[in-house]
Amino acid sequence: MAAPAAAKGVLVDLGTRAGGGGRGQAPQGEGPDPHRWRALWVTLVAGFMILLDVTIVAVALPSMQRELHASAAAVQWVVSGYALAFALILVTAGRIGDTFGRRRVFLLSLAAFVVCSAGAGAAPTIELLVVARLTQGVAAGCLAPQNSALIQQLFRGEERGRAFGLFGATVGVSSAVGPVVGGLILALAHGAHGWRWIFYVNVPIGVVALLLGSRLLPRVAPGGRGRLDPVGVCLLGAGILALMLPLVLADAGGVRRLWWLFPVGLLVLLLFAGWERRTVRRGGAPLLDPGLLTETRGYATGAGLGSLYFVGFSGVWLVFALFFQNGLGFSPLMSGLAVTPFAVGSAVAAAVAGRLVERFGRLLTVWGLVAVMAGLGSTAVVLWLAPADRAAWYAAPALLVGGLGSGFVISPNVTMTLRDVPVRMAGAAGGALQTGQRLGGAVGTAALPGLFYLTLSATRDDYHDAVALAIGCGLAAMVCAFAVAVLDWRRDRTADHRHCPPETSHSHTHASHG
Template sequence: MTLLDVSIVNVALPSIEEGLDASESDLQWILSGYAVAFGLLLVPAGRLGDAKGRRLLLVVGIASFTAASVLCGLATNSAFLAIARLLQGAAAGLVIPQNAGVIQQMFRGKERGQAFGLLGAVIGLSTAIGPLAGGLLIQAFGEENGWRYVFLVNLPIGLVLLPFAWKLLPGRTRGKGDDSLDPVGVVLLGAAVVLVLLPLVEEREWETAAKWLLLPLAALVLAAFVLWERRYGRTGRSPVVDLALFRRRSYTLGNAIGTVYFAGFTGIFFVYTLFLQQGRGYSALEAGLAQIPFAIGSGIASGIGGRLVHRAGRRLVVVGLALVAVGLIACDVLVSEVEGGGIGWALALPLFVAGAGSGFVIAPNTSIALSEVPPAESGSASGVLQTGQRVGTALGIAVVGVAFFGALEGSRGQDWAGALEDGFRISTAFVVLALLLGLADLLSGRRRRTPDRAPASPR
């Protein structure tokens, strides 16, 4: 539910605009408010789950998300909907870190990789299948009110999930850890995340270049956060983020690869959906169907990747990144070669390849990143990992959007294929950067495993 609502709203924007007479600024906040609130809550919610119990946080998050979804569906104006989306994003931020935390708590070794494989399948499928789900609902209920069911569909799902979550998930595991929640650290980190996300998600709405001044301000706040966390840790209490996590190479590189990859992985779907609907005349449903090959490839490969990651490790991630890059390059080549409505069929195979690669990246990278993290810290560690992915998503949409809309404006709205090609190239560059990080890790790891050998004595 939480990740589906990141992408499902894209195809519903024309329906929301018509149904609520919403302005472009309203629509931007309906999208970005969710993203900002989502990113803001991830780390503190993970820490809270570590301290107070993940089942409790997950149940509260699901109940809150379901209630906020109903508010979204009943919105009477665009301001009401934007506020409800903020609440929905905050609830999503409560839920997401608990998933990885529960997996860390319940599974070990090969089984943990398989569990992360299933989680990766859900992430890949929900992100890619969102436009299809939105298109089906709008097709069924009409342009004017179809958008309401994009949100209301979460009500029956949430009601079914809640009793199962309470019954089946493990309760709080009491340990020797400190339950303090580090409120100063939470505020500093939250401020840094908001200062990073705002200029990215509002890139097209805030036309003044002054918005980028928020990024150096974010760096200063982040530096203050690091200093505070070190000081807080020296008192013997548990900081919201244990900075010692970043001494673990697997965790640091997993964060870096995940952030950069999500910038490439999610940015392209934003512009591809616009290209299909506005550039090639696809309906919301047809645009969603065109993205199904990626979802199928991702779902299949995620299950396979979960079984292989225990043996293959980072090599599997590198292979996946290479497949994604190959798929996106093929899409770039084909876009200008195929005219009219046949583009969806032409890109089906490359998108399937890219989706399969994505399935070898998301879950295995998460599993590797958290492999050395103690279960008692897995919630906050997962929150940091997910925050990086949200920042990457916002960065990718902003940068790909600049290239896409800039090319459109330069051609006076005529060269949709050229604009999408620019978007594919930016996304590919992000994926290649993630691939280089993975290769550097492999090469470095190989050097560390190879002991220095003395020269052999001559016979």
């Protein structure tokens, strides 16, 4: 990956570093890949599937438990096992794509995901279903970082912002509509076996994406060194496992029983950081170049912002589901439809944000976070005060505002975080960014529902108090993300004024290095 002198090289503009990075990068006089937009849609469909599978399964857990005669703890692994395997492999898979070719890793991972989806749908026992979900999570984690890396490879300048806008819309919408899609599938697929179609539906979509991907994705010679960092892989995997395992087992008392894994995980990650610095000093190829965090403009703050945002973003969806289904008696489908305004707003705003990020830069995420905090704060107040039979209707406008803000957070943050990352590191960098988001999501999905239940116990089943307090705590994480965004925006303004000539220093154009 990077030799000692290469650590500083991460600051060099992608336009001069990308030579050989792919047809879409137009190195050495080559034009842009004519298939780049169709290739993007293939990657987005695959990305939508793997992210949707994080949340879509939750509504079908009762049906799985009844048919397979499983315990609550065992069936919970159908959700938590997928999320855990997904997060564990992200950085390593990104590095593998950088080294051996993103097209190859994307297609192999997508094929494995389709096979595992079919296996999960056909599983006759809970044990085989959990195994299928674990392997499906590994395949999804291998595929995910290739998406952002292929965008880096295929697009430059304003086109890259638009592509990341669509990517951000995919992330936001897939997270939000999982319960809706799951409820629809269960409503259409009658009978005890209806839950199996939640997995089977991936098969035809995945096969079509696989065929199109094999035709449209660019064939580019691998640009990295043909070896990995096995010690780094083991240290990073052990650290992430230690941090995430108590969180994904929170419903079974994992945080209470396994709290000691948190300091262990932090210690292992510190050892990982030391090992990576040692590898760079010795001229080796690290799993994750330390220069990404220490010398790449905007990467560390963008990764931190994304992690903090996903604490609140991921956690509130479970809180909404608990409130609408357990508190108000909604069906899974109606519960999902109640929060659809957020998903719609997020999709629209993310696509628009992709066209504006080159002009406004980090300022988009600042204003986006203001809108998210205003929308979710208003939603908390409405659900706290509104009568049960009108709560969903009254909350819809506030959720729409929050969704519009979210669209201006996720996709611009991805663009701004990865803008100065050399294409040769794009997979590992994208994997690390998504790992932070998965960790933040795990914290949110463990902490906010836990607080919801604690409030119910303290208030004798007052669901309105519980939902308002849990959303309020999710907002606290978003306030922290807002502080990071403001600091990064101010730093960018200072840097732009320092490097721009006096006559252009007040330009609204953000210095974005495609």
